[in-house]
Amino acid sequence: MKSDIEIARSIELKKIKQVAWSYGLPGDEILNYGRYIAKVPETLIDEEKVKRSNLILVTAITPTKAGIGKTTVSIGLALGLNRIGRKAICALREPSLGPCFGMKGGAAGGGYAQVLPMDKINLHFTGDFHAITSAHNMIAALLDNYMYQNRDNGFAMKEVLWNRVLDVNDRGLRYIVTGLGGKTNGITRESSFDITPASEIMAILCLATDEADLRRRIENILLGFTVDNKPFTVKDLGVAGAITVLLKDAISPNLVQTTEHTPAFVHGGPFANIAHGCNSILATKLAMTFGDYVITEAGFGADLGAEKFYDIKCRKSGLQPKLTVIVATAQGLKMHGGVSLDKIKEPDLEGLEKGFANLDKHIENLRSFGQTIVVAFNRYANDTEEEIEAIRRHCTTMGVGFAVNNAFTEGGAGAMELAELVVDTIENKPSQPLRLAYEDTDSIEEKIEKVACNLYGAAEVTYSITARKKIKIAEALGYEKFPICIAKTQYSFSTDPKLYGVAKDFEFHVRDIVLNAGAEMLVVIAGEIMRMPGLPKEPQALHIDIVNGEIEGLS
Known part of the structure; x- marks a missing residue:
């Protein structure tokens, strides 16, 4: 064939x-x-x-x-x-x-x-993925510039939650340091890259109902917290219009x-x-x-x-x-x-x-x-x-x-x-009216536990100190009614990719929670899942080429 x-x-x-x-x-x-x-x-x-x-x-x-x-x-x-x-x-x-x-x-x-x-x-x-990548990284650049230009006015971020993205599997970008090489290169800080499909902008684009809703959601993106513990959003940055322009097509x-x-x-x-x-x-x-x-x-x-x-x-x-x-x-x-x-x-x-x-x-x-x-x-x-x-x-x-x-x-x-x-x-034999796994009014822990225990088969859910902290922040900001989006291995019901078949009575460990205020969901990081994948030992790129003017190696 x-x-x-x-x-x-x-x-x-x-x-x-x-x-x-x-x-x-x-x-x-x-x-x-x-x-x-x-x-x-x-x-x-x-x-x-x-x-x-x-x-x-x-x-x-x-x-x-x-x-x-x-x-x-x-x-x-x-x-x-x-x-x-x-x-x-x-x-x-x-x-x-x-x-x-x-x-x-x-x-x-x-x-x-x-x-x-x-x-x-x-x-x-x-060019949709490129537009999403550009929009996401434009926000990152504008945030870095805002911190740099206003540092002498007493503005500083206690914690930055917004990182960068790239549509390339690159494990070397999972944890990075930016702003190295002198004061004119910006503020030195730790950061990271996700792959573009994990970008909150991607989720926003897929959940937006029209251009106005797209802009509203972009404004609500939580970028981090100032030194006086106030949430700082894209609306505070004042660039939602510019980011919407990048996503217009x-x-x-x-x-x-x-x-x-x-x-x-x-x-x-x-x-x-x-x-x-x-x-x-x-x-x-x-x-x-x-x-x-x-x-x-x-x-x-x-x-x-x-x-x-x-x-x-x-x-x-x-x-x-x-x-x-x-x-x-x-x-x-x-x-x-x-x-x-x-x-x-x-x-x-x-x-x-x-x-x-x-x-x-x-x-x-x-x-x-x-x-x-x-x-x-x-x-x-x-x-x-x-x-x-x-x-x-x-x-x-x-x-x-x-x-x-x-x-x-x-x-x-x-x-x-x-x-x-x-x-x-x-x-x-039509389906019945859709029954969801949890209610909007359930607590964040209840939502996670209903999915992990009722659907995955976990015996218990445990939380890291970081995850507990993020839950408290989400509740304080009024995000507790958001649905959850669990990030875990695709190869098992559990968080262990080698537990094939039907895993039962396992511990489901929540390592972190990402607050996607624009997408209006809480991304629950479970196990060792990576939001920036790596390349395999023999990447498909080794087999992709142009031969006699025709692309080969795509499947």
Whole structure:
């Protein structure tokens, strides 16, 4: 089979305005970024149409380093729905350059279920990530300048909470010192870098409802505390207007097309292990305005992405999925069943069945939100019919629908079984009203403990001195009603990435809490999770090149 990028190059793309017109988007309202990409103004959102559209969330079992394929399933489902006569659009996140040149090599789907042009989407795209990076670092530079220029007037910061970001995996920037080399170089202090998908600006862009809300949220960003213990915000800095200007184009969702010319909105890119893991509210609502069925995904496993989708995105936007699809693979189930990584491609029915416990825990969790669930089995070439039938039988005993997804090799035709199941389930077994994991009025500790104990399986939650301090500060500033966004490893229910399967009765240790007053959420740092990833021993950058004028190595 051809590589992803070879398949992408083999597709004759339609001009993006043709794609827009085919779904009722007014071509004269969209702004072209070349022939095949466009920005769509959020003013086209129709809330009445949003209410009538069917929103479908795609999530997954706990991921492994072998991959699960949520984006491929999400795009494939949209293709399959269109094949059976339904008007479907997908709403996805933008890829980050960090993992693209690090571990993954790309994140635009795979095989014959991709969003295109995949090379541009995986690289600079419409510049949204660069705008977010620039806006975030502009605030950092302006804050440093404010402290420097006003130091002789008695102004000083007791604590600076705002660091810098870069969309590159660079472990050397996790902890730094700025302002070295003399007084004219600024005030010497310790600082750090996060990766751009962890930026509060990214979260703000994805949660903002319009330009005015974007500016309001930027004004509320907490930058730190002055020497007299007063909170200092972007509003105090007086630069919210300038930062909004930098994001003026980035706030508009991006329109592209799939391998079968289905429209796809690709906008925003927060990671789910260190942020809230969902594409923008605006992109989702635009897709729901013009599509009868809208497929969106939440990053990593359901314990991270799906929980945050419900408890943050749905809580803030009023959106409610009609159905949640949970993606599983035989390789992933076998790894959670105790099979070693180097043997998960080999048949192992016993290991597969032991891995069902991980799937079952996610199903139990999703049902606690009132969701109806179907399982999409993302098929790989080495999967056996015996293994597939074992999973199908297990899903029957669990009372959940099951379908095999072959979109990677067959495009929309390979996802028609899944599409039929999704439509039948939505029409005959609709989800209940969404039940959230915690209430706004719960204390910060109660929110953390309800997620950690009820969804992850922790026996107790412990807090560092730093985390306790941050909780008291959050309460004093009136942030206690914000939802929580837990940052932890994606490879386990626990904070230990090696505890596969279903971890039970473990201690869940909260190391720190980041106060995202603009995004209106509290980021709970649990375990040894890093907000600036490092590169692997053999980064994908070693395989990315231009050969005879064509980009190679993206996937």
